[in-house]
Amino acid sequence: MDPRSLGLILVGLGGSVGTTVAAGLELLRSGLATRDGLPLASVRVGEADGLVPYESIVVAGWDITTDDLHKAAKRHAALGADLLQPVTEALEAITPWPALEVSDDTAGARSQVDRARDDIARFKRESGVDDVVVVQVASTEPPPDLRWLRTATLEELDAAIDGADVALSSSILYCYAALAEAAPFVNFTPNPSFEFPALLALAARNRVPLAGKDGKTGQTLLKTVLAPALRARSLRVDGWYSTNLLGNSDGAALADPEARKTKIETKSGVLDAILGYAVDDHVVDICFYRPRGDDKEAWDSIDVTGFLGARMQLKVNFLCRDSLLAAPLVIELGRLMELAQRQGRHGVQAQVGCYFKAPVPVGTESVEHAFDRQHAALERWLVESGLSLR
Numbered sequence: 001m002d003p004r005s006l007g008l009i010l011v012g013l014g015g016s017v018g019t020t021v022a023a024g025l026e027l028l029r030s031g032l033a034t035r036d037g038l039p040l041a042s043v044r045v046g047e048a049d050g051l052v053p054y055e056s057i058v059v060a061g062w063d064i065t066t067d068d069l070h071k072a073a074k075r076h077a078a079l080g081a082d083l084l085q086p087v088t089e090a091l092e093a094i095t096p097w098p099a100l101e102v103s104d105d106t107a108g109a110r111s112q113v114d115r116a117r118d119d120i121a122r123f124k125r126e127s128g129v130d131d132v133v134v135v136q137v138a139s140t141e142p143p144p145d146l147r148w149l150r151t152a153t154l155e156e157l158d159a160a161i162d163g164a165d166v167a168l169s170s171s172i173l174y175c176y177a178a179l180a181e182a183a184p185f186v187n188f189t190p191n192p193s194f195e196f197p198a199l200l201a202l203a204a205r206n207r208v209p210l211a212g213k214d215g216k217t218g219q220t221l222l223k224t225v226l227a228p229a230l231r232a233r234s235l236r237v238d239g240w241y242s243t244n245l246l247g248n249s250d251g252a253a254l255a256d257p258e259a260r261k262t263k264i265e266t267k268s269g270v271l272d273a274i275l276g277y278a279v280d281d282h283v284v285d286i287c288f289y290r291p292r293g294d295d296k297e298a299w300d301s302i303d304v305t306g307f308l309g310a311r312m313q314l315k316v317n318f319l320c321r322d323s324l325l326a327a328p329l330v331i332e333l334g335r336l337m338e339l340a341q342r343q344g345r346h347g348v349q350a351q352v353g354c355y356f357k358a359p360v361p362v363g364t365e366s367v368e369h370a371f372d373r374q375h376a377a378l379e380r381w382l383v384e385s386g387l388s389l390r
């Protein structure tokens with residue numbers, strides 16, 4: 001058995017996605033879970049150059065609520081009692097570390113960053129894992145005013161963390177802490193993180209691989225599958241109406257119009273980029289509707305024009321399970337980032353862009369949104385790494 005093991009450190013461990021990751025890994029370890037829905041389940045593991053086995057992944061992380069993970073998972077109700085019961089003890093044994101406290105000014109930001117760094121280093125030492133990857137799965141935040149960070153150098157960011165009078169957000173501080181500890185960082189949320197020159201410089205200095213942002217799990221996945229086909233057949237998209245009905249705590253956070261703005265931004269960008277023209281009537285909406293719980297309903301109504309002006313419509317209704325689509329991607333991203341770091345890769349890992357709604361560009365390169373091309377890039381990397389998806 002390959003001794004290599006991975007610590008998956010989640011920001012927002014007690015959330016619906018975080019607890020589903022933890023429960024899913026425990027169920028896999030106990031042999032009680034099938035591998036359906038895990039995109040890289042067929043890739044070779046356990047040898048010097050393979051991926052880390054699922055059974056060798058240990059979770060930890062921070063949250064505002066410090067309920068143990070069994071209590072938190074029961075509250076989210078993404079997983080039924082049949083799935084939680086066999087892993088009760090394992091989940092009860094995991095309690096999130098207290099979240100960083102970020103006030104409006106940055107006074108004390110350095111001590112918060114240092115605490116997060118200590119948490120990462122202590123976990124690595126005490127759990128005995130070989131490597132760690134940090135994944136941001138905390139609540140979507142209202143967009144903080146980070147205009148100053150767009151041009152700030154690493155020295156200026158350090159000065160800000162040391163107490164200058166500018167705004168910072170918790171997602172930036174977690175990201176900074178991970179990069180300072182040379183831990184690969186994945187941003188699975190639409191929150192800002194490493195896409196600023198100062199953080200990219202820190203990642204380059206410490207040779208850290210990065211991936212993000214905002215997991216592509218449901219509606220946007222299907223949009224980026226369908227749009228390339230419509231383009232290939234010259235079916236002109238006149239309008240694309242997308243709405244989401246969801247009743248979990250992510251939905252509650254997105255009921256705040258400011259937080260919703262952050263999410264709608266990452267969901268809206270993909271269409272024009274794939275089609276090559278602007279769709280004026282591309283409407284994206286998110287509706288907090290409690291009865292739906294974690295069973296998110298994604299509705300798309302698409303109007304297209306074909307040969308001789310023929311008007312047609314397409315309706316897509318994805319009745320999905322939000323956290324059960326997200327958790328396997330978080331697990332796979334952890335394994336892929338561990339591989340990237342082992343290969344000495346650093347900076348933005350464009351080859352994992354198929355997992356994100358708004359992939360962060362590498363330098364001035366344009367971003368690929370079409371799912372087929374994104375997935376081909378991932379396959380190419382794996383094949384070049386001596387691994388194959390089949």
Ligand SMILES: NC(=O)c1ccc[n+]([C@@H]2O[C@H](COP(=O)([O-])OP(=O)(O)OC[C@H]3O[C@@H](n4cnc5c(N)ncnc54)[C@H](O)[C@@H]3O)[C@@H](O)[C@H]2O)c1
Binds near residue numbers: 011215325
């Ligand atoms: N399919 C999906 O579920 C999906 C897809 C893409 C992106 N996401 C994103 O993943 C994130 C998590 O989704 P979720 O359904 O688990 O939401 P959730 O509300 O259930 O969980 C978020 C958790 O983050 C914690 N948190 C908030 N601020 C924090 C902080 N500063 N530090 C540490 N913890 C903090 C909350 O207490 C909560 O437990 C959201 O931002 C969501 O938009 C989810």
